[in-house]
Amino acid sequence: MLCTIFGSGEGLGAAIARRFGREGGRIALVARTKRCDLVGGLNATGIDARAFQADAASEPEVKQAFASIECWAGETDVLIYNAAAMRADLASELTPSRLLEDMAINLGGALACVQAVLPTMRAKRRGTLIFTGGGLALEPYPTWTSLAAGKAALRAYSLALHKDLAGDGIRVCVVAVCGIVGIDPVRWTVAGLRPTSLSGRLPCRLRR
Numbered sequence: 001m002l003c004t005i006f007g008s009g010e011g012l013g014a015a016i017a018r019r020f021g022r023e024g025g026r027i028a029l030v031a032r033t034k035r036c037d038l039v040g041g042l043n044a045t046g047i048d049a050r051a052f053q054a055d056a057a058s059e060p061e062v063k064q065a066f067a068s069i070e071c072w073a074g075e076t077d078v079l080i081y082n083a084a085a086m087r088a089d090l091a092s093e094l095t096p097s098r099l100l101e102d103m104a105i106n107l108g109g110a111l112a113c114v115q116a117v118l119p120t121m122r123a124k125r126r127g128t129l130i131f132t133g134g135g136l137a138l139e140p141y142p143t144w145t146s147l148a149a150g151k152a153a154l155r156a157y158s159l160a161l162h163k164d165l166a167g168d169g170i171r172v173c174v175v176a177v178c179g180i181v182g183i184d185p186v187r188w189t190v191a192g193l194r195p196t197s198l199s200g201r202l203p204c205r206l207r208r
Contacts, residue, residue, distance in 0.1 A: 004028040004069055004076040006056060006113050007083030008035050012132065012177065016080055021047030025078070028069045030054050056083040056109030057101075066116040075120045081110045081154075082132040084147065091145040099146050106150025107157060114161065118170075125169035131158045135178030 003020045005013050008029035017027045021042055027049035029035050034053040042049040050072055054065035069076065085102035110131060121127030137155045140148035158174035165172055 001025045001077050002028065002069075002073050002075065003078040003080065004030065004066070004113075004117075005080045005082055006030045006054075006062075006065075006109065007081065007132070008038060008051075009082075010038070013082050014038050014041075016082070017042055017049060018045075018047070020078070021045070021049065026073050028052060028073065028076070030065050030069075032056070056112070057104040059108075059112045062109065062112040063116055066113075075124075076117045076127075078128045078130065079113055079117050080130045080132070081113050083109050084132070084134075084150065087146060088143050089146050091142050094145050099149065102146040103150055103153065106147065107153045110154055110157065121170050122165075122168050127169075128171045129158075129161065129173075131155075131172075131174040133158070133174040133176040135176055137176065138178075 001024065003017075003025045005016055005027065007013055008017065008031045013029070013031075017029060017038065021027050027042060027047060029038055029049060030052045032053070032055050034051045036051050039049045039051045052065045052068055054061040056062065066076070083105055085105040087098075087102065089098065114129060117127065117129075121129075131154055133155050134147070134151040136144055136148035137151035140152075155174050155176070158172060162172040
C-alpha cells in the first residue's frame with residue numbers, strides 16, 4: 001500500500017505519515033522543499049518513506065513528482081492532498097491576483113494530483129482520495145479570507161468528485177480540520193485560531 005501525502009509539513013502531514021506508516025504503508029512525502037528531515041525520522045521508526053519535491057501550483061512539477069514516486073514504489077493507492085497557501089489577509093484587502101495565486105495551491109494542485117493518479121485507480125477500480133479541508137470552509141475568519149475561499153472550493157470539488165466516481169470503486173472524502181495542527185501555537189493564537197494536535201489519533205486503518 002503506497003500512501004502519497006502532497007503537502008508534507010511538520011504538523012498534520014507528519015502526523016498522517018506516522019499513522020499510515022504504523023499500519024504498514026509506504027509513504028511518499030511531497031513538498032515544495034524536500035523534507036528529508038521528516039523522512040529520516042520516519043525511517044528511524046521502521047517506516048518506509050521517501051521525500052519528493054514539487055510545487056503544488058505547478059502542474060508539470062506535480063506530474064514529475066508522481067512519475068518519480070512510481071519509479072520508486074509503484075502506483076499510489078492512497079492520495080492525501082494536504083497542501084495549502086497559509087497566508088493571512090483581510091477580506092477588504094484581498095486582491096484578485098493574490099486570490100488566484102493562492103487558489104492555484106488550495107485547489108489547482110488538488111486537481112493536478114487527482115489527474116495524475118485517477119487513470120490507474122479507475123483501471124484497478126480501487127483507490128482512496130483524501131483532501132484536507134478546514135473549518136474555515138464552514139465558518140470563515142475575516143483575517144483568513146483567501147484560505148477560507150480555498151477550503152470552501154476544495155470541499156465543493158471533493159463532494160462533486162465523490163459523486164462523479166461513485167461507481168468506479170474509488171473512495172473520496174474531505175476531512176474538515178477545525179483548527180491548526182503545527183509546532184508554533186503562538187503564531188496561530190495571535191491570528192485568532194486555536195492550535196490542536198492530531199498525531200497518533202487519526203481514525204483510520206488501511207485495507208490491503
